[in-house]
Amino acid sequence: MKIAVNSFVKRQTEESRFSHFDGTWDELPSLVELAYYAPHGRPPNSSRDGVMVVNVPANRFYTNLAVLQDGDTLIGRFERRVEGEEPRKVIGLDTWPAERVVFKEAAVDVDIVLYRSDVLHETDQNELPPECTNWEIISINASPFSEKMPINPETLMHNHFGSDGGTDTKMSDSEFVAALRESFICWKDKAQVI
Numbered sequence: 001m002k003i004a005v006n007s008f009v010k011r012q013t014e015e016s017r018f019s020h021f022d023g024t025w026d027e028l029p030s031l032v033e034l035a036y037y038a039p040h041g042r043p044p045n046s047s048r049d050g051v052m053v054v055n056v057p058a059n060r061f062y063t064n065l066a067v068l069q070d071g072d073t074l075i076g077r078f079e080r081r082v083e084g085e086e087p088r089k090v091i092g093l094d095t096w097p098a099e100r101v102v103f104k105e106a107a108v109d110v111d112i113v114l115y116r117s118d119v120l121h122e123t124d125q126n127e128l129p130p131e132c133t134n135w136e137i138i139s140i141n142a143s144p145f146s147e148k149m150p151i152n153p154e155t156l157m158h159n160h161f162g163s164d165g166g167t168d169t170k171m172s173d174s175e176f177v178a179a180l181r182e183s184f185i186c187w188k189d190k191a192q193v194i
Helices: 007-011 028-037 117-123 153-160 173-187
Strands: 002-005 045-048 051-056 061-063 065-067 074-079 088-093 109-116 134-143 190-192
Touching: 002 007, 002 028, 007 134, 028 051, 028 109, 028 134, 061 134, 088 153, 088 190, 109 117, 117 134, 153 173
Parallel strands: 002 134
Antiparallel strands: 045 051, 051 109, 065 190, 074 088, 109 134
16 A cells, blocks of 8 residues: 555645644655554544545644634635635634634644545546555544544535535435534534634
């Protein structure tokens, strides 16, 4: 198995609105590989063949998630995630009101999302040859909570309904509704810090 960093995840930096790793991109694949083969911890899981989530130790990772409080201000934008992709709505917690300043905080739980290169090849996003032994890191999902968080409902819908840049979930309607219900319940009072 070869693990590489896909350019898509490189938008997740300290200066970005995303969760990030306070280390180098060269270090990240080794951390994921060690966690994948570790005898302890949460075993890798998958939402579909060719997509894998590996839980890694949380030290040196920072999260951009916050629990919303009554009266918080949300702001939004319509922007591309990467050059050439159709824009999407982005809504998050406004960090400017003086009464509630929120910054990224040390993560408690971190999942690294990997796609097999042949799955990324379906939408021409692979950077390694499309072989079943090649895996590419596409997201750092860092959380301030110890319990596992499901995929964000917006991301789930973009994937399931085939938005530009999304990856087909391959779920039946009933599987999708069950996943969406779990996601909605978890995320209804949480937002990214923008």
